[in-house]
Amino acid sequence: MAINWFKYSAPTTFYGLAGKLIPFFAWPAAIFFAIGLYIGFFVAPTDATQSEAYRIIFLHVPASILSMFIYLIMAGYAALGLIFKTRLSSMMAQALAPTGALFAFISLWSGALWGKPMWGAWWVWDARLTSELILLFLYLGYIALHASIEDVRRADRASALLAIVGSVNVPIIYFSVKWWNTLHQGATIKMTGTSMHIAMQQAMFAVLAACWLYVIAVTLARVRSIILEREANTQWVNDLPEVKQIDGGRS
Amino acid sequence: MQVQGANGSGKTSLLRTLCGFIQPDEGEILWRGKRVGDLGEDYHAELLYLGHLNAIKDELNALENLEMSAGLAGYTVTEQQAIAALRRMGLQRREHLPVRVLSQGQRRRVALARLLISDAHLWILDEPLTALDVGAVGLMQELIGEHLSNGGMTIFTTHQPLQVAGVETRQLTLV
Amino acid sequence: MNKLSLMGLFGLVVRRDLLLAMRRRADVLTTLIFFVMVVSLFPLGVGPEMDMLRKMASGVVWVAALLASMLSLPRMFSADHADGTLEQMMLAPQSLSVLVLGKIVAHWMLSGLPLALIAPVLGLQFDMSPQALWILVLALLLGTPVLSMIGAVGAALTLGLRGGGVLVSLLVLPLCIPVLIFGAGAVEAVTSGMSVVSNLSFLGAFMLFALVFTPFVAAQALRISME
Numbered sequence: 001m002a003i004n005w006f007k008y009s010a011p012t013t014f015y016g017l018a019g020k021l022i023p024f025f026a027w028p029a030a031i032f033f034a035i036g037l038y039i040g041f042f043v044a045p046t047d048a049t050q051s052e053a054y055r056i057i058f059l060h061v062p063a064s065i066l067s068m069f070i071y072l073i074m075a076g077y078a079a080l081g082l083i084f085k086t087r088l089s090s091m092m093a094q095a096l097a098p099t100g101a102l103f104a105f106i107s108l109w110s111g112a113l114w115g116k117p118m119w120g121a122w123w124v125w126d127a128r129l130t131s132e133l134i135l136l137f138l139y140l141g142y143i144a145l146h147a148s149i150e151d152v153r154r155a156d157r158a159s160a161l162l163a164i165v166g167s168v169n170v171p172i173i174y175f176s177v178k179w180w181n182t183l184h185q186g187a188t189i190k191m192t193g194t195s196m197h198i199a200m201q202q203a204m205f206a207v208l209a210a211c212w213l214y215v216i217a218v219t220l221a222r223v224r225s226i227i228l229e230r231e232a233n234t235q236w237v238n239d240l241p242e243v244k245q246i247d248g249g250r251s
Numbered sequence: 252m253q254v255q256g257a258n259g260s261g262k263t264s265l266l267r268t269l270c271g272f273i274q275p276d277e278g279e280i281l282w283r284g285k286r287v288g289d290l291g292e293d294y295h296a297e298l299l300y301l302g303h304l305n306a307i308k309d310e311l312n313a314l315e316n317l318e319m320s321a322g323l324a325g326y327t328v329t330e331q332q333a334i335a336a337l338r339r340m341g342l343q344r345r346e347h348l349p350v351r352v353l354s355q356g357q358r359r360r361v362a363l364a365r366l367l368i369s370d371a372h373l374w375i376l377d378e379p380l381t382a383l384d385v386g387a388v389g390l391m392q393e394l395i396g397e398h399l400s401n402g403g404m405t406i407f408t409t410h411q412p413l414q415v416a417g418v419e420t421r422q423l424t425l426v
Numbered sequence: 427m428n429k430l431s432l433m434g435l436f437g438l439v440v441r442r443d444l445l446l447a448m449r450r451r452a453d454v455l456t457t458l459i460f461f462v463m464v465v466s467l468f469p470l471g472v473g474p475e476m477d478m479l480r481k482m483a484s485g486v487v488w489v490a491a492l493l494a495s496m497l498s499l500p501r502m503f504s505a506d507h508a509d510g511t512l513e514q515m516m517l518a519p520q521s522l523s524v525l526v527l528g529k530i531v532a533h534w535m536l537s538g539l540p541l542a543l544i545a546p547v548l549g550l551q552f553d554m555s556p557q558a559l560w561i562l563v564l565a566l567l568l569g570t571p572v573l574s575m576i577g578a579v580g581a582a583l584t585l586g587l588r589g590g591g592v593l594v595s596l597l598v599l600p601l602c603i604p605v606l607i608f609g610a611g612a613v614e615a616v617t618s619g620m621s622v623v624s625n626l627s628f629l630g631a632f633m634l635f636a637l638v639f640t641p642f643v644a645a646q647a648l649r650i651s652m653e
Binding site for chain 3: 274293296323356
């Protein structure tokens with residue numbers, strides 16, 4: 001059996017740690033979000049070529065960036081779980097997936113909202129948007145595979161393999177879609193000009209920071225509930241105050 | 252060695268772990284002093300596994316199935332050898348029929364015919380006597396006895412006690 | 427008894443799968459019929475104007491090929507899994523990756539290859555030029571093996587699961603999109619006068635890349651699924 005070098009790599013101890021950490025990420029996330037959106041929607045100047053609607057990029061760009069990063073992080077955790085057989089790593093991968101999918105979805109929606117005023121259509125086959133759509137499919141595939149396998153160990157390992165294969169494919173897919181897009185002279189959603197007004201940069205960074213913090217907070221919360229789910233039959237879970245409360249109320 | 256235990260006590264899992272399908276949570280499995288995981292294909296070369304499933308294809312006939320089994324075990328077998336094996340298992344005149352039309356017991360015999368053409372050292376047999384009639388059970392006892400006297404090793408599970416002539420079988424009971 | 431070489435085992439596996447398919451011809455034929463049907467559905471859906479159909483042709487044929495290949499994927503391992511032969515393959519004294527490659531080759535010969543050979547006939551329905559038809563066949567011959575290879579990983583991961591063909595398709599289709607893009611692109615390049623060779627080279631590169639990695643990955647996936 002592997003030696004637990006890090007005390008917190010065991011689900012039992014991580015559960016408590018995660019619980020304590022969540023507020024430290026959740027509150028700053030909310031604050032940064034508020035700051036970012038305020039600057040983005042009220043302070044930053046109106047763009048010369050695009051109308052007020054461009055402001056949606058303050059949500060679109062961070063969401064896109066994060067959706068891609070989360071996939072890689074998820075695949076990383078999954079790979080750790082596969083190679084070193086650490087249960088917590090697999091749980092983290094499972095916890096990250098829905099959030100990653102959510103950000104991919106937000107990226108698509110915000111991209112569409114941006115596209116409508118610009119191009120008059122709710123959807124354009126821009127290279128990045130299309131890659132984002134494929135990324136969403138990859139997330140959904142991962143989640144579907146994990147959900148379809150009853151044995152948790154097999155589910156973790158199978159979806160880990162899928163995530164690794166997906167990660168290798170993401171650059172290939174992105175490149176292919178770019179090629180396809182230039183070939184067909186599709187629409188391209190561009191950022192405004194070469195120099196962004198300082199306020200826009202600030203807004204962007206603030207929302208980006210907010211999103212990162214949000215991801216960490218939400219993932220910690222989700223991994224806690226995954227831990228509870230998987231270890232439902234163990235003594236330490238049934239000894240937890242929150243679980244005792246429920247049981248006490250029921251019986 | 253005979254592995255006994257009530258239904259669900261983990262006999263099949265134990266055998267499958269010995270084959271290398273399942274990774275043990277604790278402990279390791281050693282063959283000739285080396286870990287089974289490290290030996291990999293070398294271990295497979297000395298192992299013959301017969302599980303609950305027969306591992307024969309319905310669409311092929313008995314001869315073809317035997318040829319395929321031999322191939323997967325790493326060697327070729329001539330038609331004469333295959334026919335002789337099937338004859339010993341009581342399947343003469345049925346070698347060319349698609350296995351689909353044989354009875355359950357006959358299919359099990361086709362699956363068991365592999366034992367006759369194998370030179371594997373270690374036999375891991377999961378309930379080898381299922382679906383066999385009395386004659387075939389006697390045949391199995393003979394085969395296992397021969398294998399053991401040739402220096403081979405057998406680990407099997409069975410609900411019926413299996414006496415092998417002149418050999419002390421070790422018993423392992425799972426709870 | 428003589429030892430069987432690695433190549434011998436590879437050949438045995440391919441022969442076995444082909445032999446089994448010969449005795450169950452329906453499986454191969456249904457894939458082909460599905461392919462033909464899907465291609466024929468498009469004109470019915472979008473109207474018979476030849477100009478539009480000509481533009482759509484390569485894409486339609488490729489998408490149909492993709493879907494038809496997906497349909498046949500569960501069959502790669504499911505029968506062997508059900509009757510215990512897959513277990514025996516995993517206990518073979520030779521590399522599982524080679525065995526898996528044998529199964530992939532057999533699968534391709536029974537799905538991708540017939541599709542590629544029948545595609546020109548369908549291309550004529552869309553009034554494709556002879557050069558375009560040649561490139562279509564070549565592109566399919568290069569691309570369908572990749573579909574079988576990536577599909578093998580998907581089929582191995584979903585072994586024995588209830589989702590069946592749909593789940594495999596969900597997992598594998600996004601990964602096959604590059605093949606679709608360059609495969610259809612190669613044919614379009616003929617009509618638009620752009621470089622066919624670059625598209626075909628990408629297909630070739632994908633095939634080599636997949637050839638090196640997918641048998642191993644699929645073998646790992648089988649081990650995970652069989653535990």
